[in-house]
Amino acid sequence: MKINENLAISDNGFLFNPTTGESYTVNPIGAEIIEMLKSGETQERIISRLLDMYDTDKKTLEKDLHDFSDILKQYQLLSEDE
């Protein structure tokens, strides 16, 4: 997955897409995931890091990450790898 490189994200989870002028808010976990995507982490690596950080199982995490990615794609913030 490839996140829009220009995306600006603040510590408080405020997301600004400078290409479209649209802005969004995400919760702290969403912000962490976006930061990881921006630094080029793979999906597997993101899941592994989140498993270390949070008390949850892999299956739930995969499902939630998939849902979150779908929302990001819907807003054209994330695209499939080329």
Place this chain on the structure above:
Amino acid sequence: MNKPVLNIGVTGLNAIDSPGPGVAVIRGLREAASFDVRIIGFAYESMEPGIYMHDLVDRTYQIPYPSAGTDVLLSRLEYIQSRENLHVIIPNFDAELYSFIKLEDKLMQMGIHMFLPTQAQFEERHKVNLSDFGKKYGLDVPLGKAIYDSSEIFGLQNEFDFPMMIKGKWYDAYIAYNMEQARTYFNKISAKWGLPVVIQRFIHGTEYNVTGLGDGNGNTIAAVPMRKQFITDKGKAWAGISIDDKKLLSITRQFVRETKWRGAFELEMMKTNDNIYYLMEINPRIPAWVYLAVGVGQNIPEALTRLALGKETPAFESYEVGKLFIRYSYDMIVDRTEFEKISINGEL
């Protein structure tokens, strides 16, 4: 170093809910790095708020409506020039531009400089001619047709689905969802702005605007794209944010390069969900939100003034992305005598 003081005439002082660009232009001029200004406001009506903003406008003269003709305007400008020694005039209304373009040479002989589109550019980009304009310059524009009678709408049903846009020659646009509405809007617009009325295919998408400046040789001197964040019931931006959309900027440069655009402009674009950018309208002047461009590092009114005076004007290379403008309204307390003076004498 002492900066030169320029006397600049500015129209569009109607800073109302659907504002003219004058006040924003003047704010840009007052912040110019390369000159100081004395601002002479040109007003059409005595209730234009800019007339009474004495920290921005030094003196105001009423000028005749464009319908009075260029001779009447010229005579008024000769009178104003005899008193004010204007160096530059920046007209800011679509409807007055034709007169000022026609008078450009005569005003130059009087020592007044302007930097306007040529008459051919002004006519060609007119919304009545937008379809041909798009074909000629390779820009995507919505299908449009100028009509002179509401009965023509019936014949266009194969080409234009509902909803369709019904647009006035100069201003106003409505979305018509059925034939009844289309005819009503045709009548409303033609009564106010005359004929023809433009029928345009409705494009679903997000609206973006670009303000910029062309040097007349194909070079883009300034270009700032903006997304409206909040609009009034008339569709005017009440807040907007500067964005960095490479494709939008590339279309803007293409427009300036291909047309060799001379002067300021505003491009109204619609981006569809398929990422196609349609050029909806070209306004051949500075837009009312130009102060955003000034605020993000491209002082278009200053650059336009420099071009008008034939001074070297390098192209702006960047601007700040993610800056908002948020408009507000403000009540001034004005003495009745001021209203009297502009109403009776046509000067304040």
